[in-house]
Amino acid sequence: MSLRPPSAGSLAAEAAFDALGHEILAEKAAALGRAGQRVEETLVKLLANGDDKEQRPRLLKEAAEAVHGYFIQRELCGLRKHDAVIREYDIPRAVLVRLGAK
Numbered sequence: 001m002s003l004r005p006p007s008a009g010s011l012a013a014e015a016a017f018d019a020l021g022h023e024i025l026a027e028k029a030a031a032l033g034r035a036g037q038r039v040e041e042t043l044v045k046l047l048a049n050g051d052d053k054e055q056r057p058r059l060l061k062e063a064a065e066a067v068h069g070y071f072i073q074r075e076l077c078g079l080r081k082h083d084a085v086i087r088e089y090d091i092p093r094a095v096l097v098r099l100g101a102k
Contacts, residue, residue, distance in 0.1 A: 028077050035066070035069050038066045039063075041066075043090075043091065043095075045063075064096075067091055
């Protein structure tokens with residue numbers, strides 16, 4: 001088996017691959033935005049109804065699942081540190097301790 005240097009025809013293939021790469025990056029960014037929106041929505045619900053003893057466990061679970069999904073999406077985008085996001089969204093400790101729990 002031998003390797004051949006790329007030919008002029010491979011420029012079209014490279015351009016198509018580059019377009020696909022851009023589309024994948026755009027979808028990752030869109031998914032990250034949707035996940036961030038879900039975090040915001042669940043945290044607002046938690047803060048608005050946090051005193052309700054019956055709803056609090058469900059709201060904490062929803063918020064933890066949203067934050068966990070957001071962190072996973074960030075990591076898929078290459079963003080490994082979440083400290084700034086935790087501060088920015090003001091994610092409560094009660095949510096953070098439940099991350100990944102089902």
